[in-house]
Amino acid sequence: MNTIEIQTEPFDIAAIMAELRADNPAIGAVVTFVGLMRDMNEGDRVSTMTLEHYPGMTEKALQAIVEEADRRWDLMGIRVVHRVGELLPLDPIVMVAVASTHRGAAFQACEFVIDYLKTRAPFWKKERTPEGERWVDARHGDSAAEQRWNKGQ
Amino acid sequence: MIEVLFFARLREQLGTAKERLQAGSEATDVGAVIKLLQRRGGVWEEAFGDGQTVIMAVNQEVASASTPVKDGDEVAFFPPVTGG
Numbered sequence: 001m002n003t004i005e006i007q008t009e010p011f012d013i014a015a016i017m018a019e020l021r022a023d024n025p026a027i028g029a030v031v032t033f034v035g036l037m038r039d040m041n042e043g044d045r046v047s048t049m050t051l052e053h054y055p056g057m058t059e060k061a062l063q064a065i066v067e068e069a070d071r072r073w074d075l076m077g078i079r080v081v082h083r084v085g086e087l088l089p090l091d092p093i094v095m096v097a098v099a100s101t102h103r104g105a106a107f108q109a110c111e112f113v114i115d116y117l118k119t120r121a122p123f124w125k126k127e128r129t130p131e132g133e134r135w136v137d138a139r140h141g142d143s144a145a146e147q148r149w150n151k152g153q
Numbered sequence: 154m155i156e157v158l159f160f161a162r163l164r165e166q167l168g169t170a171k172e173r174l175q176a177g178s179e180a181t182d183v184g185a186v187i188k189l190l191q192r193r194g195g196v197w198e199e200a201f202g203d204g205q206t207v208i209m210a211v212n213q214e215v216a217s218a219s220t221p222v223k224d225g226d227e228v229a230f231f232p233p234v235t236g237g
Contacts, residue, residue, distance in 0.1 A: 035237050051236065052160060052161055053236070054158070054160055054210075054213070054229060054231065056213050057210060057213035057214075057229065060213050060214070082236065082237075093237070094236070094237050114237060117236060117237050118234075118235075118236060118237040119234065120215075120234070121234060121236050121237075122160065122208075122210075122231060122234050122236075123234055123235065123236025123237070124160060124161035124162070124231070124232065124234060124235050124236070125235045125236070126161070135161060135162040135232070135235075136235045137233075137235070138232075138233035138234065138235055139235075142237075
């Protein structure tokens with residue numbers, strides 16, 4: 001069973017991990033990615049960040065991504081939590097946790113989910129710097145990271 | 154009617170998050186909706202002009218200019234995504 005949460009509140013990494021394992025002794029590996037807010041971007045100090053999303057489409061897009069991960073690897077549960085609203089440096093932004101029998105599938109699927117989330121889920125970051133507010137531009141490196149999963153498919 | 158949504162930088166540039174358009178003989182696909190919006194001139198022409206990357210979605214699925222649009226559909230326009 002997979003779950004997707006979009007929320008303004010902080011999330012509890014240990015609680016999500018515990019719930020994902022849920023006393024299932026068949027799980028041999030859990031790989032977790034946590035994306036954090038940095039205080040620097042493009043050489044400028046960032047004091048706050050606001051995350052906007054497209055309610056409805058966000059959940060659909062993330063659902064399609066976790067379903068694709070399930071098709072590609074033999075997994076025992078995926079958790080995706082993404083925050084929206086105002087965030088401060090040090091704040092966790094996103095968490096992806098993947099459970100599997102062995103680490104190989106869990107590592108790969110976790111990276112796949114975050115790579116696809118970055119280029120396919122409708123979230124937008126706006127950051128406040130000493131020069132004012134600005135929308136964060138999409139990175140070329142993110143689409144390159146997504147595309148490598150298509151090789152040989 | 155079709156519901157048209159704008160997000161992030163595009164929403165700010167256009168000064169609106171949502172509007173309703175008459176679906177009809179003119180707005181038959183996403184490309185035609187864009188042409189209708191561009192015809193308003195000013196920021197609309199600019200936002201949907203050459204060299205602007207605008208992602209399109211119909212009923213919350215990524216679409217293209219040739220995706221058909223009908224009465225009751227939700228059409229959205231937004232810049233490349235930057236979550237994660």
